[in-house]
Amino acid sequence: MNRTTLTKILSNSTFADTTIPYRTFVDEDKRLIAVANSFSTQWSGRNISIWSTSILLYDLDTLELKNFVDNLDYPVNDLSFHPKEKNIALGIGRYDGGAYYEGELLLWNYETNELNSILADNREVIKCSFSPNGDKLSFTLNPTDDLDCPDYTDKQYDLDFPILTKIKLDNLSPVLVNDHIDNFNIEDYNNRLSNADRVLTDISNQKKQVYKNRNLIWDIVFISKNEIALARNNATVEIWNIDTGTVREIKLFNNGDCVELFFNSSNNSLLVNLWSRDFQSENTNELFSIDLSNLEFQEVINCSHIISKSKNNYFLARQVDHSEKTKKDFILNPSYKVVFEKRIGHYDLFNHYLRIDNSELLYYLVGNPKEQYQNKTLCSINPGTFEIKEVWQLEKQPNHFNDLNGIKINDYIIISGKVYSSNRNPYDTQELFCIDLVTKKEKWLKTVGSQVCSFAILDNNSTLVLALTNGQIELIESENGKTIEVINRSKNQSFARPLSLATFDNKIAVGLTNGQIEIYER
Numbered sequence: 001m002n003r004t005t006l007t008k009i010l011s012n013s014t015f016a017d018t019t020i021p022y023r024t025f026v027d028e029d030k031r032l033i034a035v036a037n038s039f040s041t042q043w044s045g046r047n048i049s050i051w052s053t054s055i056l057l058y059d060l061d062t063l064e065l066k067n068f069v070d071n072l073d074y075p076v077n078d079l080s081f082h083p084k085e086k087n088i089a090l091g092i093g094r095y096d097g098g099a100y101y102e103g104e105l106l107l108w109n110y111e112t113n114e115l116n117s118i119l120a121d122n123r124e125v126i127k128c129s130f131s132p133n134g135d136k137l138s139f140t141l142n143p144t145d146d147l148d149c150p151d152y153t154d155k156q157y158d159l160d161f162p163i164l165t166k167i168k169l170d171n172l173s174p175v176l177v178n179d180h181i182d183n184f185n186i187e188d189y190n191n192r193l194s195n196a197d198r199v200l201t202d203i204s205n206q207k208k209q210v211y212k213n214r215n216l217i218w219d220i221v222f223i224s225k226n227e228i229a230l231a232r233n234n235a236t237v238e239i240w241n242i243d244t245g246t247v248r249e250i251k252l253f254n255n256g257d258c259v260e261l262f263f264n265s266s267n268n269s270l271l272v273n274l275w276s277r278d279f280q281s282e283n284t285n286e287l288f289s290i291d292l293s294n295l296e297f298q299e300v301i302n303c304s305h306i307i308s309k310s311k312n313n314y315f316l317a318r319q320v321d322h323s324e325k326t327k328k329d330f331i332l333n334p335s336y337k338v339v340f341e342k343r344i345g346h347y348d349l350f351n352h353y354l355r356i357d358n359s360e361l362l363y364y365l366v367g368n369p370k371e372q373y374q375n376k377t378l379c380s381i382n383p384g385t386f387e388i389k390e391v392w393q394l395e396k397q398p399n400h401f402n403d404l405n406g407i408k409i410n411d412y413i414i415i416s417g418k419v420y421s422s423n424r425n426p427y428d429t430q431e432l433f434c435i436d437l438v439t440k441k442e443k444w445l446k447t448v449g450s451q452v453c454s455f456a457i458l459d460n461n462s463t464l465v466l467a468l469t470n471g472q473i474e475l476i477e478s479e480n481g482k483t484i485e486v487i488n489r490s491k492n493q494s495f496a497r498p499l500s501l502a503t504f505d506n507k508i509a510v511g512l513t514n515g516q517i518e519i520y521e522r
Contacts, residue, residue: 022196036196055069078090079091095146140154216257220510222502227239235255258274266335271315301338308357314362316362317331344370346372353365353404376401377393400420401417405417418451458503461478471489508522
């Protein structure tokens, strides 16, 4: 039996484990830099259940990652290095959006990776600092809430260090009290992003290296045996030669995320779906084509749609506006001209996302009745004749799925989805099942450990490759659903997770949330 081996990791940036860094902290001796980092993978067309709030600790001399803490419950507001010990205090927290300021005061030993919460209370910590000799830890808290809190003040407390047990605030007296001022605005947040970018860029330049703040490989596709194209955030597409490690880049716009990417073999071009992140705009996306012969690009259409591709390079654009009831779906031909328009029905990112590529037909999900999200049916549309057919009744009340995706292999369509309600599996189970298009029956059913964010095919259609949001890559026999191999990526010493997959012959290219590319061979 073939085994899958990691052959190389491609990256063209320092601080390569960061995704969206928003704060930086340097220790007194300028030996270490801690980078507060976060990201999520939801966009207007799809919900992918990956999010992260982390602290990454780098050596300032080598720029190598020394350690990290992932899955923090709240953003990092402040951080302090102990002057003598290998301890870091973290002040984390945020406003919950409705009433309460939540958070923690954490102590992280970055040598042992032990992480402890110091306070018994759930309170947002906005500042923290060790004293010069390290025998005191000061921290400042926001008020408890903005409802009926009679004491709407920020309070500073001092603790003796080391701290051996959890502390209750009722047992402490504040050393400083100030009136609380709500002054958050989006410009402050954007400035923090810019400042973090500038700091990491300057440090890299001093080492005669390059930092590029564009990560999150939303999509990846082979354009030849040794070349892959990547869709990144920061409105950038990259083309990598995986043999030489060289890269060419195409900057489409000032900002936005390239969330979908397709190779059009009819005219040797790429079609890119750029999401603007502007939720207030009527059209949140732009489609661009990139001529691979000269890397020149042009806008195809301004829209608000997700895309899927047929084998013959027709593209179904499914509108993603959950509130607008008249917006139409459309089909582009290989020359990127609109050849068909129709209102298929209601869309929301939790229920209707489906991308089945490289089949003779185009596929989509629609509710019954069509302007709602329940009783979903899998339908096909012929891109040549525009004939629409119902393929499979996916659910019937009370059964219901969220976060769906799929792939077609031979005469099978394989669907993944999270159980919202079902008579065969409990809530939150991730199901994977195979529909036989010839017999019109379900061929096999299994559960997987987390959401499937990307599919690919290997071994002449006999093997299905899954990228899971828990960080694993799983290989499954398409004929019976039997697991062949699970690639445990924790051995790669990276907490980044796979977001996108592409295959060519025996190669697997994996796009990660931190912007690196893992290349496997089987």
